[in-house]
Each structure stands twice: as structure tokens, then as C-alpha cells.
Amino acid sequence: MRSLAFIFLAAALPLFGETGPDSTLAPRWSARAQFAGMQGLVSGGLLWNIPDGRLQLGALYGSAPAGHGGKTYHAAIMRATGSWFPIHEAQFGRWSLSPIASISAVLEMSGIAFLTLPPDYPKGYYAPQALHGVLSLGGRLGRVGPEGGWSVTAEAVTLDTYLWYGIIQRQVEVHQIWSLALGLEYHFGVR
DSSP states (O other), X not given: OHHHHHHHHHHHHHHHSOOOOOTTOOOSXXXXXXXXXXXXXXXXXXXXXXXXXXXXXXXEEEEEOOOTTOOOEEEEEEEEEEESSOTTOOSBTTBEEEEEEEEEEEEEOSSSXXXXXXXXXXXXXXXXXXXXXXXXXXXXXXXXXXXXXXXXXXXEEEEHHHHHHHXXXXXXXXXXXXXXXXXXXXXXXXX
């Protein structure tokens, strides 16, 4: 009986204390800037974090300058990033480190590639090339709490077609299909 009374008292104590911000919540929104990573030379946008910070969903815009007489690259990006550890959970003092993986859908919008086959090509000649999937594997280091914070990411990135050819062809070595992406995120406070 005493243990039941102790459990009830321990559960009721937080009701009488001062309420403050919930330290188990991650910041709801993040702004992200990224260098490289098959989404343009630079890209940026907003990400929404689920409350525990293990998943971010967002939209970004990527761009790269015209090179070698080509066109300027523009892309719309939808990104989903999963983190093994919550972004707000400190592991080294106030710093947190987490492995991350993300999947992005990239739509090229500058007319370099096509979403539907141009009429001057026979049906089935080419597959549409303006929409691609991007896989990223890496890590995040930052100081993030319910009040907000900063984090940096480093990721190895590959395009869906590169990954496919890396798997099915022996001539393409696995290390040749990956590139580096560096990101910076500002996390807005919870409230």
C-alpha cells in the first residue's frame, strides 16, 4: 500500500510545480542551406521537424550557374531526413551528434531535362529525366534545444540513376557514384 501511495505522490508532484517549456520537444521549423549534393551548387529552404526531432520534412530550392555554354540549373526539392537520435538531445555537454539519412525528390525546372518526352522523339525513346530521387547518408552535429539552435551536416549523396548503374554494372565502382554535400541548419525555437 505504501508503494502505491508513493507512486501516486510521485505522479502528482509535477502538477504542483512551475510549468516551463517542454524539454522533450524539438524546434518545429528549421531553415537549411546546402552546398552541393546533386541539388544544385547551392540550395535552401524550410524544414518541419516532428516533435521528437527524429524526422524532418521540407521543401528547398536549388540552383547552379550556367557552365560550358549551358543553362542555369533550377530545381524544386522535397526532402525527408531521418535522424537516429533526436536533434535536441545532447550527448556531449550541450552538443549532439547523430547519423542521418535522407531521401529527396528533385524536379529540374530549367529545361535542361524533360518531364515528358518531346514530340520529335519516338515513344519510349527516352525515359523522363527531370525527376530524380536522391539518397543521402551522413551525420549532424549541433547545439539544438527547445529554444532553437544551429547544426551542421555532412552527407555522402547519390542520384537514383547513379545508384542503379553502380549496382547493375561492374564497370561503375561504388565510390564513383557518391559526392559530398555540406549543410547548415538554423532551428527556430519551439514556442
